[in-house]
Amino acid sequence: MHTFEGTFLGDTSKLKDDDCLECKVCHYVYDPKKGDIDQNIEPNTPFSKLPPYWICPICGCEKELFLVVRHDES
Numbered sequence: 461m462h463t464f465e466g467t468f469l470g471d472t473s474k475l476k477d478d479d480c481l482e483c484k485v486c487h488y489v490y491d492p493k494k495g496d497i498d499q500n501i502e503p504n505t506p507f508s509k510l511p512p513y514w515i516c517p518i519c520g521c522e523k524e525l526f527l528v529v530r531h532d533e534s
């Protein structure tokens with residue numbers, strides 16, 4: 461199994477509430493400010509609060525395959 465830098469590996473305690481996470485398969489980005497209407501996720505739902513059954517709306521992969529999107533300070 462490969463691990464990628466930034467993969468949170470299901471440890472949501474490392475996530476901030478306003479972190480965006482990107483699917484490493486299809487590059488869909490989950491934005492907590494938008495939620496995911498198609499799966500009944502309300503806007504302003506942190507990634508860490510998504511239900512266990514939530515999957516990528518584009519490719520259907522699991523939450524564990526998402527990467528935290530970090531913005532460089534510079």
Ligand SMILES: [Zn+2]
Nearest residue numbers: 483486516519
């Ligand atoms: Zn995906």
